[in-house]
Amino acid sequence: MTGTSLSRLGPGVDNVAVPLTGEKYTQLTQHQPTTDDESHGRWVACDESGWDGEQLIGRHRRFLVFASVAVDDVEAAVLVQALRERGGIRQAGELKFRLFKDHAQRLSLLQELWAPGGALRDRCSVYVVEKEYAASAKVIDLLLEEKEYAEGGNLYADGQARALARTLALEGPRALRGPLFGDLMSAFVALASQRGAARHGEASEAFFTVIERAWAASTRKPVTELLARLRSTRAYAAALHDEDANFPLLEMLIPAAAQTARRWGHSLGRVSLLTDEQRMLTDNALGTVKLYARSPVGMTLFTRERGADVAAVVRGSSSDHPSVQLADLLAGAAAAVTERHAGNDSPAASALWPAVVSFVDTSSLLPYDDPAARLRTVDERLTRR
Template identity: 30%
Template sequence: MSRSLEDGERAAATGPAPEIACDESGSDGENLTGGNTDVFAHASVSLPGPVAAAAVAEIRDRIRSPAEEYKATHLLREKHRAVLEWLLAPDGPIHGRARVHLMEKSFFVVDRAVGLLLDDPAAAVTLFRAGRRTFGEEGWRAFLGAANRLLRVRHDGDPVAAFYGTVDALRRDSPRSDAAEVLERLAATRPRAVSYRAGFLAGPPLVPVLNPLLPAIVRTAALWSADGRPVRLVHDRQNMLTPDRIAWIEQTARRTGAGLVGLRLVVAREDARVQVADFLAGIARKIASDELNGRGDPALTLLLRPYVDPASVWGDVRSGALLAAPVSG
């Protein structure tokens, strides 16, 4: 590393509040069970601007694509495997300086639905892990879709009736099991669901229950300020990140003990640090999705694991190799 880059890193380390650059991959709004992706990833990097710019320049030099803006898809192409491994490697430019918070979307839906209706995180894990086996693929997909429609702000028809109709049908057709017992408990919660939906009559909530971005940003602040030193977040522009929601993020982070002194938005292509976070988010989402679906690449999973937040929201035991702790809600 050049003397100027070393000086830049020392300056960042001694400043009052280091800036952590963030970006996400896999956002489908509130459509978590019928969207294009099954994993949401929120990546963050602690890199001085010159170090990040040097990493982006090195990637461009190695890949040599004519594209004006590089994305994770460039690094994920098989012909660029060596560049991907270089980026994630222990001696690479981001090792020890980057983290990624993962959310398995279907588990996030179950966790939020059971949390709202039963306030029992353990029941969410039980239902998620046994649901497909107990109710069959078609029945399980029907439950996930009904739960997603119940929780999302925008809806068609009567999502409460649809959800409890699905719960009742699965209860009738399923053998006794731990998962079926959770459905028995859910069947008695209709008044709570009606109250939840009635709350939308006053207008959409500031923080939608099913939006994964806002809690991921709060968690990112907690990760980087765990040593007691406050941080400032720099994030790619998102329509979801309105001034009121940024205020909510800052207040929630502080209330939960995270040292967040502020959050500002930038245009990703104008900030090399956010570009690096964008690379990591897209790469992590793809590796995690492959692992989730039984087509994981052991070498890439091993390279990614040091970056993964152990408090990621992940329910599938098949993917325990990706996380230090398989489940966290």
Template identity: 30%
Template sequence: MPGPAVVVEIACDESGFSGTNLLDPASPVIAHASADLTRDEAAAVLATLRSRFHHRGATEHKAHLLLRPGQPEAVAWFLSELAGRSTVHVVHKRDHVAGRVLDLFTGEPSYLDGTRLGRDHGRAAAVLRGRTDVLAAFVAMTHLKHRRRPDPAAVDRFLALVPGVVADGVPGLAGLSRRDVVSVLDRLLDGDPAVPPPLEPLVPALAETVLRWSRGGRSVAVVHDEQSALTPQRTAVLAATLAAAVSPAPPPLLGVRQVDSRCDPRVQVVDLLAGWARRTAGPAA
């Protein structure tokens, strides 16, 4: 009989969240960082930053303290302390939006979309990411907060712009009808748990982070900074979807516990890492 599943607990945080403003050129990426440090190990890292690198007086460490001018030694030391104990997943928001256009309207949406287990749209997504007009129309159309039904004008704008073929020999959204679009939007408005939120890149970023740590044979318990995108329903559906996708391997995600970053040194450490990663990632080509 197989032995009990190996469980690893990781702390996670993000940098670059901009709400539904996913096409802001000033914030082109979101970085999702994670580490498997213990609370004592993370506290020791923060203590060294305070004593050795003059972050005195900081009750909560933020990336601007680590990345301010004159801190290259602090950055080098910090990254060396996390070597082999951390990961960073960077999402280019424009790529995320292009992928979600195709995910929603070329097949059944899934919480695997946007991860290594999801569909690969290849050249179609690569070409579509350059169509800022289409992406902006999609974001406006799927921003459904405080709405009871889809906005007909927003649907019209999207359908008028969306390409049937995005490049020579690359199928896009040929044959997409108003009924198709409204059907998906209605599912989002009705809270269909099978449809992931299209404007929340943090959800697939968390999934990809968990898959990296799981390595096909471990289960991951997540401690995460408080994020409104990670609702209990969404994380439960994500956990079930990942488990079904990798079965009979152990379920990758055991659960997500959200904490106040000021109360957990592990989350403060990964916040620093995420901030560094976002600052150094630069804009997508």
């Protein structure tokens, strides 16, 4: 994946908390409160906002955020109770960001929590995915890089893959006027997603028909040259669904969780990840997160990154785990900040962006060298669309 080291690896309305049942969710559910200890190391609670599965194009919310807080349930319970008391929150059930976003006094409590000297200042991280850029990166990874590798090349060796993904994502909309760029990316998603596997021949033909139209219509040389290279990837498109993958080809939640575990492990030593319940995070998916986080990754000697000491990756209900409630607050705030970046400001984003952008993971899947610096701004490229 361009922009991360997992090369094989939605307005989205946030998922309603529904108990997960069935054989896919029987092994890795954490019912007991988490406590930092020698066996598990430091617990890191996580929650997402903006997930749309493989549907990366044409969604109301352009960003997926995966927020994490290095805190166990014992400490989190004290912080959650303090937020309730000081915020005058009497509603039953767990804390949610919606209880804070339209209340200035409550937002000030979050500012205090995350500000320098605050209880969670150095214990928060946010991995951000711009979905359209993720789709562009997947075009390169799944088609062009496969062709390059088969011919003895390596697009990852000197950053070519990332540069090509940025060319497609940033210059593509300008080079392909009207709806053509959207048509191109939508056709790719239809081809590479699990839905495309059932009608692969039809989806492939539709994609390459759009490729030909786009190549002929492109008004920018770098995009035209990239599209010319993609015209010769039919064989690799035909093989997209030939092998059983550990998870859907366009699924971004699993690599986001794996990267989060890896980063915390490098920072803190032994860690365990507690994710909010989410239907994509099956036992197999959580096992994949742990495997990737523990494994060394990188295509060259200079980019190789060691694995992290991740003791466990489990799921848990926010109603059972106050630490997940703190992750929910951060995920909601981060979603508001990314909406501000896309030109949709709000009181919550205006109040919280200075704190939140400082938590943004530098390896976030965004077409910027410095994601945090860019998320401080309003992106005219996004607001014009």
